Amino acid sequence: MTFQAPEVSKRHRNRAAYAAFTEHIERLCRTDPGARAALRAGLRRDLDHPRTRPMHRLLTPRLPQGCDDKTAQAHYTVASLIAAQPRHAFTPDPDDDQEFDENTADEQEAEKKQVRQDGAPDEKAPMPEPAPYGSSFGATLGQAVIAKGASMRLSAAESRINLLTRQSLRGIHLHLPGAVNQVRTTGALIDWGQLLADLVDWPYQSGRISRRWLQDFYRITARADQD
Numbered sequence: 001m002t003f004q005a006p007e008v009s010k011r012h013r014n015r016a017a018y019a020a021f022t023e024h025i026e027r028l029c030r031t032d033p034g035a036r037a038a039l040r041a042g043l044r045r046d047l048d049h050p051r052t053r054p055m056h057r058l059l060t061p062r063l064p065q066g067c068d069d070k071t072a073q074a075h076y077t078v079a080s081l082i083a084a085q086p087r088h089a090f091t092p093d094p095d096d097d098q099e100f101d102e103n104t105a106d107e108q109e110a111e112k113k114q115v116r117q118d119g120a121p122d123e124k125a126p127m128p129e130p131a132p133y134g135s136s137f138g139a140t141l142g143q144a145v146i147a148k149g150a151s152m153r154l155s156a157a158e159s160r161i162n163l164l165t166r167q168s169l170r171g172i173h174l175h176l177p178g179a180v181n182q183v184r185t186t187g188a189l190i191d192w193g194q195l196l197a198d199l200v201d202w203p204y205q206s207g208r209i210s211r212r213w214l215q216d217f218y219r220i221t222a223r224a225d226q227d
Helices: 002-031 033-040 050-062 069-083 096-118 137-146 154-164 169-184 192-226
Strands: none
Touching: 002 033, 002 050, 002 069, 002 192, 033 050, 033 069, 050 069, 069 169, 069 192, 137 154, 137 169, 137 192, 154 169, 154 192, 169 192
């Protein structure tokens, strides 16, 4: 199966780029309310809609070089979905920087000392392969069902996942905001980078992506039933 290695490697590189993009958008929304408002205004809009014009300045430098309109639309949609989160989702933790500066450096130095004491790791030992995919939106819906407290009803989540996985490219961009709003109330986490990857690939691999979403959803909800 070595012929799959280049594809997997490319997928990992793309995931890293998509994660960097979504992290930048989250940071931008946290630090610039005006930018957040401009990105939020593009929800359910196509690239040529007048409401998306302010987004071009914010997103164009972050798009993959030479990307087509479908790839650009995926980035615009995910940026809008991130920006449409409630304001408290972007509230920074004032202790984060201090904890990193004082504690993380000490932990890293301790790890280095331990390596020196124990000896260098075996360079010939195989490194674990990273997972080819992140957490799918189907998994997010599954987590929303089993979340304690404000969980989604299984029937509502199942209707939503079946609706999403039947959509055309235009349809998935239109229906995702409603689904995202549903899962937000449950506290289920969305892997924005993986969602971006799936939207980029939707025009060409919607069947495979839909199958993975459905399998992840039913795997999680079935496990909850067994518990």
